[in-house]
Amino acid sequence: MPATSPKTVTAAPPAPAEPGLRTGSLGTADIAFFVVSAAAPLTVMAGVAPLAIALGGIGAPAGYLLAGLTLAVFAIGFTAMSRHVTGGGAFYAYITQGLGRPAGIGAALLAMIGYNGMEIGVYGLLGSATQDTVHALFGADIPWLPVSLIGLAVIWYGGFRSIDFGAKLLGVLLVAETGILVLLAAGVLLKGGAHGLSLASFAPGNVLVPGTAAVLAFAFAAFTGFESTVIYRREARDPDRTVPRATYIAVAFLGLFYAFTVWIAIQSFGDARVVKEAGSNPADLFFTAITTFVGGWAADVMHVLIVTSVIASLLAFHNAINRYGLALADEGVLPRSFGRIHPRHGSPYMAGLAQSALGAVVVLVFWAAGLDPYAQLLLWVNTPGMLGLMALQLLAAIAVPFFFRRITHQEGVLRTVVAPVAATLLLGAAIALVISHIDLFTGASPLANAVMVAVAPAVFVLGFPLAHRLKRTRPEVYEQFGQS
Template sequence: MTVTPSAPSAEPTETEPPATYSLRRGSLGTTDIAFFVVSAAAPLTVMAGVAPLAILMGGIGAPVGYLLAGLTLAVFAIGFTTMSRHVRSAGAFYAFITRGLGRRAGIGAALLALIGYNGMEIGVYGLLGTATRDTARSLFGADIPWLPVSLLGLLLIGYGGYRSIDFGAKVLGVLLVAETGILVLLAGAVLVDGGADGLSVASFAPGNVMVPGMIAVLAFAFAAFTGFESTVIYRREARDPARTVPRATYLAVAFLGLFYAFIVWTVIQAFGDAKVIATAGSNPADLFFSAITVYVGSWAADLMHILIVTSVLASLLAFHNAINRYGLALAEEGILPKALTRVHPRHRSPYVAGIAQTVLGAAVVLAFAAAGADPYTQLLLWVNTPGMLALMVLQLLAAIAVPLYFRRVAHGEGALRTVVAPVAAAVLLTGAIALVVTHLDQFTGASTTVNTVLAAIVPAVLVIGLALGWWLRRSRPEVYAGFAAEP
């Protein structure tokens, strides 16, 4: 790394050269980092927008799909967090992959991470536009265009990334509590009332879990965790990162897995095991709103509409902060332009990387709008899908890298953490990726041709990254040799 870190107590004056500024060390605790990760997953949006489809396809056993996905990612987290104690680079995924699979693979992973995180964020601006439009229509009968909303969202998120990481953590904390709070309110009301036909645990019976539709549920469930691994990106700003980052990772995975399963189960109870599938089939987008109207009141349904918009904003801000730090790290590596290494003298944010990401997002959003594309079925789904696949492939590569890394270095870690868990995670993640790819049409609703192109983006980016690594080795050997070096 080329940026010289400042001591936390020494604040450079604004007249000092930019190279003396660094991200603010020791700013984030375990809960703060977990807020970033869980907010990126957008729990309310995932539940209200996607869980009804999981119930429709997998039946009342759908909650188990979220538990299985969470368990798989918890196994991945064992090796991932163990390696995070030994590899202190801010590059997270690409640094881990570099140490285990070599520099060319690491450079390919870096490019894939950049595409993946950008895809996960930029596509969501389409969702922001449609969610806000639907909320305005539901509450006020107004029909507002999506593009101005998405562009305004770009400016708001850009400002949030420009401010300090402390500011972002506080904003996400408030928004996350609000969106999970409305779901807890719904769940509590259903439990107190006893559901439509009394509370049942039939969702967890093997006969309701081992159904053909569970494969589709698993694909949706794995997608619902996307971005949980970004805990490591905040290593430089974490307090005691060797302890904080692993704790935040496990906390995020455990919370998401248990919370998703619990909420889906309570919504099934709200309509009853015998009726929920038919109700979801008649209008899946209305399932959660109908439930909360019946058990809490219409005012809560109106509030849920508003909180879905804030849930989307929280997800955007979380991904924006992650992307900025990846951009900063890659600029420090010499892969991206040096201008992106600039850190704001007061806010200590990677503000130039943030501006660049905002400009890129605006360009993509405007391009889709100019083409007359639908903000949901095309901007969101076509941009998000390769981003989701990219991050899943990165998880797989990181799992493979863990045992290869520990085979070559002296360490005091046990075989469970360095071999058994990462190998098991690699097998499980391979299956998860296969599930998502084979059910891509259920994510996108697009033609076979479109889905083939979307799926092909990930291997294409990896190949381009490998070619970039080969070029750097020949043309810029100093950059290649220093790639993913310890700070």
């Protein structure tokens, strides 16, 4: 009987790996660009700082320094915890592990409402800012809706592409918008201001005035989104070092740059004149200053760069929202389709598509209702988002000491107790200031303001019955929530 040769068994090829985020793509500077771009420094300075000067007087620069110091204190405990909580859920994961799953689920809802509110409302600003720019440069009037819809498409594409593409684009836009403010500063400093340079803005008698409360409210709002550094942890190089560094750099840059730029604006008119100018025509304050000290061409460039500043802010918030959507899909809370990652670009493209679709719906609803892109779409949608993110900062600060009490660690008491408790008190005071001056942010009726203030706590509280339902119907998802 002839010998039979043994059958050759061919191993099945390994299943292709699931596409994932581009790990190791972002350095400290890249993450800092995302955070600072979200704050939109040029837009905040040209659009909001004149109001802070009008209300708080020449001591307004100190308000931005105080806000920056408060958030630096918050960052001490926040970044200490970031070394121990390594998932992509950022705020809600921190709050879950410090305060429990029901609070964490409420925080997840609050994060989605907060970041979406901060981003979608800004499409109204994009439309109105572009209208103003086209009118200033060409004397033409254009409708705002097509601009906002084109912006939605551009931002969707930026989020669809790889994260390093977004970082490079934001780097260019951020350098441009800060560059025009540096140019203004150089012109003012070289010419010695309107009547010589003065440090009276930092004198206690000019800082400790009733209007400083309003300045602080504007100042805290100007930092919104700085904490999103931790959202990019999975895409960062050496995240234990990169994320804390980017957080501190972002806070320090924004605090110092805001204070310096507001001081420059004051010097361009002089201490005696600037409050009157800011009160009578706040929208033109920075344009008048740069025309006087640099030239009319620089004012034209500033008009254009305000539009690109808004685009940079939109893209930064869009990328943050996408990663929250991805994290919640990975948790099993959102549909799994939201967690799909593009095989080529490494981007959470389905979460981005859903977010852009939501933005388009909101924009179209406001347009169909005949509402103003700035006074209604921006302010009515942005304000609840801002309060939501500030509430998340407060909850995260509260969560830090509770988290470190439950684990074995080698962090010092300053980082785990003293700084978080101080941050809790300071952030609580900041939220109270914003709420007490909410009419300055919205220009709306008392009833509308009450509704906007109520959104954040209502959304957070809604998380508790949803957590109970999740625990009863999907216990495996509930048990794993926020634990990655």
